[in-house]
Amino acid sequence: MEAYETEEQQVEAIKSWWKENGKAVVVGGVVGIGAILGWKYYQSAQIEAKDTASMSYEKTLTTLQASGAEAAESTQAFINANAKSEYATLAALQLAKVQVEAGQLDNAITQLNWIASNSKDESLIATAQIRIARIQAQQEEFDAALTTLETVKPASWAARVAEVKGDIALRQGDIATARSAYTEALQAGMNQAVQMKLDDLAE
Template sequence: MEAYETEEQQVEAIKSWWKENGKAVVVGGVVGIGAILGWKYYQSTKIEAKETTSISYEKTLTALQNSGAEAAESTQAFITAHAKSEYAVLAALQLAKVQVDAGQLDAALEQLNWVASNSKDESLIATAQVRSARIQAEQTQFNAALATLANVKPTSWAARVAELKGDIALSQGDVATARTAYTEALQAGMNQAVQMKLDDLAE
């Protein structure tokens, strides 16, 4: 900083600096405060939107629990309105479940395919794919079911995938392939239910 001989010189220097830079300081301050307030507003709006979506999701679940597949229309409206959120994915999974219970397999399959295409969560995608494969197997679309299972990526699902492959092979009368698949399921950590299936195939 420059040295000034008198207080008057210091005052004049400050006045001169303020004249040259004061406007920029004020504008910068206003912009900075505006940015902070804008960010806080944006954050509060996001939180409020999430809370509103959460409440709407809870109401959707309640409707499904109380009315089953009859609540499909309102549930679909929620899914469409919140298509980019995981709430929509969860709602679609629940809707698919009640549709399966109601025997509406094609409709359930449509929901599960939507989940697999729109979710960002690998576990939820795998859940949808395995459930889709079960429906396809029930509809005797065995090749489609196996193709769906081939897309399941998480290794944590290996046991369930192998078990379902065994079920499909058994439905097709292929006992040898079913036995191999059940063995793989056990090795991947599946439970006693699979062991029972394997025991039933003992030669």
């Protein structure tokens, strides 16, 4: 640091520095404050948007549970309006469920395919893929169902995939393959329900 002989020299040095750098300091301060305020506003807006989406989801779910497939149009409107939110994928999952119950299998597959393509949650994607395979098996599109099961990636879903493969084989009358698939599902950690299926196929 430079040494100044008098107080006046120090004052003049400060004035000179401020003249050269003052504008940048002020601008930097304003930008910094603006960034802080902007970030706080963004966070507040995000929280408000999530709260709004949550309340809207609850309302949509209540209507869907009360009206079933008749609420498809309003549910789809919610899905479209919140397409980037996981609330949309959850709503689509519930809509697919009531469409299956109403026998609208193709519509249900459309919803489940949308989930598989748009969700960022591996569990939701796997759930959708498993349900697509089950519907395809119900429609006796067995090859398509098995192909769909191949798209289920998480290793933690291996037991569920094996169980569905067993169900498909059983629908096709292939007892040996069904027994093998159920055994694989049990070894991968499936529950007593699969054991009962396997026991029913005992020779």
